[in-house]
Amino acid sequence: MADAPNDLKLTKQVLVQKDKAALDLLSVARVAGTEQVFAGGNTGKIYHVDLAAPEPTPTHWDAHISFVSGLVATSKCLISSGSDHQLVWWDRETHQPIRKVEQPKWIRGLALAPDGGTLASVCDDMVCRLWETETGKPVREFRGHEGLTPFLLVSKLYTCCFSRDGKYLATADQSGHALVWEVATGKQVAAIHAPFFYTHDTNGHTYGGIRTVAFSPDGNLLALGGNLAGDTSNISGSKSMIQVYDWQKGLQTHDFRIGGNFFYERVCFHHAGKWLLGAGGAGSEQKLVFFDLEKNAMLRETKSPILVFDMAMNEASDVLYTVGPLGDQRHLGRGSIVQWKIVNV
Amino acid sequence: MSRPFIQRGLEEHLLNRRAFLGESGKAFAAGLGGLALLKSPVMADVLQRKQKRVIVIFLNGGASQFETWDPKPGRPTGGPFISIPTSVPGYRISELMPRMSTRIHKYTAVIRSLDTKNGDHVSTLEGGKPTTGVLKYPGLGAMVAHELAAPDSQLPHSVVFSNYLGQSYYESAGFLGSRWDPIDIKPGTGAAVPPFTIPQSVLRMAPEGLTLPGGLTDYDHKDRGELRDLLNREFVAGRGRDGALASLNSSYSRVRGLMGNAKLFDIEREPQKIRDLYGPTPFGKQALVARRLIEAGVPYVRVNRGWWDTHGQNFESHNEMVPELDYVMSVLLDDLQERALLEHTLVVTFSEMGRTPHININQGRDHFPRTSATLSGCGIKPGVIYGQTNEDGTDIVEGRVSLQQFFATIFNAVGIDHKKENVSPTDGRPVPLTDFGTEPVKAVLA
Incomplete structure (x- = not known):
């Protein structure tokens, strides 16, 4: 295969705060065409760093009461979501809020439409909402995910993404259900049940879930990431899992139960669909794992110096930005932003 | 003294x-x-x-005080959840507990400063007493039952659900004798239910063996019991006082009594609307059985919800389990109140420990020997928020409560003198219910 990720070089690593206080970075956004990177922390702060600078110096501001769970950068502003129920539009230069919208529960994540005109948010009330990025005006709601898991406990709507052409939106929940919606009409056009993502252990926990989704560039495939149902997943995670579906036919095309014992927190495709990348981490396992869908095989895996809770990639799929805590299971994490060069040959 | x-x-x-x-x-x-x-x-x-009863809602594994009764939103240790106001002015709890937030002034005192000393999965239910040594200390259930049970009652003295796999936290009666051991309702291990590959718990809401074996009628069973009694009496005659024989006879009698009370464990006998109220989860069903047992006069029932040992994914687990706790606890308290049982019934909610202020890199919280607990109903001054932790929840700054004080408070709330002494049969030494010099938390007592 051409454009295989034959090498992966760590080019920059930035600790976003000097002191050793615990900090996890949970979300990342990059301003298109630049190396301006924003990262959201579990302290409610948003961190900014220009990785093009010779000595990148992070700055930060207080943005949310609690976890900054999602970030997107439009051409004009930065939009963040929090577990404090807030969706906030920020002036990127002044770090002042432009607009705040309150949601009923924890907002788990955001996705920016390819044209930048709309934004999708997913909330633990199991509703995905579409917003105008310019005005903050609500456009549409996508309702269809069950509020309870099969074990009758509250479920969560973890993730969403747009197709490359902006026509479709995918959402996925804790119970292993992914739904595909037609953005223009709000109509649900496909439902995938991927039950192996739904974890129930012998102690009565029912978590797990599909933590990340991504459309292939041609829009035909939908990749789902998380981990396999297991027994000790509340301690160290059970087997990492990515499944890929031809969502229009309702057929599973790939099932990768490799990588380690952690959640895949983010999956993304090469811009031309040459490979699929999954990233995550738990305990001492923290990895970037590339897959070749044509060969149905893992291409390479690279140990990351940090757990990866989110990642962003440039337009050419040759620079990657990952965020998460630096550390291991015995120590407190130190929030870090890592820049990688992907050598596609 | x-x-x-x-x-x-x-x-x-x-x-x-x-x-x-x-x-x-x-x-x-x-x-x-x-x-x-x-x-x-x-x-x-x-x-x-x-007439007093005790229900313990035990959160085994160690529930997080941050995600329940002592939230610290906006602090580095606070986690993702925000806090909400309660019916007690100035007191806020986790957003995951909206139902209890409106009921605290009516039912509940909160202790935010319980110091369990030990941050491990040892049984807090023995009040922090040593579990090794010659003297076997009784658990909370046995002590409560010993004081509150009617001696001739055919009802169980105490019933404990350990309805999740993992550590079951059995409460032995210790030196009080096996007659005061709780009836332990344990789960079984079933087959894996596809697509899961792990065995699932077989949840039970009643002790095993409550029904007679096939072919044995109730009349036959009674008849055999009478014959056994006759033989026992003849056997005992001339042998003086034999504690073991007396205990054995008492056990047969209790089993017979328990079989006669099998209906108490059968929630199908409740109206559908009541079953709906408690909900479909095993935890909710346990709470309904607990209410039925208490209503019938069982002095002590412990329901369990586990497993809160969230070294990883702490927030996902609490996001799932705390709303269930909030729901079941509030429904139980409302139901007890409506049946005029709450004034006679103390409902205690606690864990063997709390969870660390620091959030580890697996989004988990580890073991921490400081936690929060609640006392609702009988003998309690509702709306009292006792004790305080510092702004990051890393330590107790006011009103530290030891496990022994906590137990003394439970005893006093149901009219038991916590200084009462029982005599150890092994060496005749008097053993007080709580350590010498222990005082209850008077501020939470009515």
Whole structure:
């Protein structure tokens, strides 16, 4: 295969705060065409760093009461979501809020439409909402995910993404259900049940879930990431899992139960669909794992110096930005932003 | 110092047996003699105490105080959840508990400063007493049952659900004797249910063996019991006092009594609307069984919800389990209140420990020997928020409560003198219910 990720070089690593206080970075956004990177922390702060600078110096501001769970950068502003129920539009230069919208529960994540005109948010009330990025005006709601898991406990709507052409939106929940919606009409056009993502252990926990989704560039495939149902997943995670579906036919095309014992927190495709990348981490396992869908095989895996809770990639799929805590299971994490060069040959 | 308590306990015991709690006692109490005795302050106290019950909602594995009763939103240790106001001015709890937030002023005192000393999965249910050594200390359930149970009752003295796999936190009766051991309702291990590959718990809501084997009628069973009693009496004759034989006979009698009370464990006998109210989860069903048992006169029932040992994914687990706790706890308290049972029933909610302020890199919280607990209903001053932790929840800054104090508070709330001494049969030493010098948390007592 051409454009295989034959090498992966760590080019920059930035600790976003000097002191050793615990900090996890949970979300990342990059301003298109630049190396301006924003990262959201579990302290409610948003961190900014220009990785093009010779000595990148992070700055930060207080943005949310609690976890900054999602970030997107439009051409004009930065939009963040929090577990404090807030969706906030920020002036990127002044770090002042432009607009705040309150949601009923924890907002788990955001996705920016390819044209930048709309934004999708997913909330633990199991509703995905579409917003105008310019005005903050609500456009549409996508309702269809069950509020309870099969074990009758509250479920969560973890993730969403747009197709490359902006026509479709995918959402996925804790119970292993992914739904595909037609953005223009709000109509649900496909439902995938991927039950192996739904974890129930012998102690009565029912978590797990599909933590990340991504459309292939041609829009035909939908990749789902998380981990396999297991027994000790509340301690160290059970087997990492990515499944890929031809969502229009309702057929599973790939099932990768490799990588380690952690959640895949983010999956993304090469811009031309040459490979699929999954990233995550738990305990001492923290990895970037590339897959070749044509060969149905893992291409390479690279140990990351940090757990990866989110990642962003440039337009050419040759620079990657990952965020998460630096550390291991015995120590407190130190929030870090890592820049990688992907050598596609 | 201790002698008066022994004497008082003996006096109560004799009066109980003779006057009130057996079938003959009921007749006696209904007569003139009973009325006369009721004028006795000691007897009034005993009668009042015997009506008291305790339900423990035990959150095994160690629930997080940050995600329940002592949130620290906006602090580095706070986690993702915000806090919400409660019906007690100035006091906020986790957003995951909206139902309890409106009920605290009516039912509940919160202790935010419970110091469990030990941050491990040892059984807090023994009050932090050593689990090794010659003297085997009784658990909370046995101590409560020993004080509150009617001695001649055919009901179980205490019932404990350990309805999740993992550590079951059995409460032994220790030196009080096996007669005071709880009836432990354990889960079984079933087959994996596809697509899951792990065995699933077989949840039980009643002890095993409550029904007679096929072919054995109730009449036959009673008949065999009478024959056994006759043989036992002849066997015991001339052998003086034999505690083991007496205990064995008592056990047979209790089993027979338990079989007669099988319906108490059968929630199908509840109206559908009540079953719907408690909800479909095993935890909700346990709570409904607990209410039925309490209503029938069982002095101590412990329901369990586990597993809160969230070294990883702490927030996902609490996001799932705390709303269930909030729901089941509030439904149980409302139901007890509506049935006029709450004034006689103390509902205690706690864990063996709390969870660390620091969030580890697996989004987990580890073991921490400081936590929060609640006391609702009988003997409690509702709306009291006792104790305080610092702004990051890393330590207690006001009103530290030891496990022994916590137990003393439980005892006092249901009219048990926490200084009462029981005598260890192994060496005859008097053992107080709580350590010498322990005082209850008077601020939370009505």
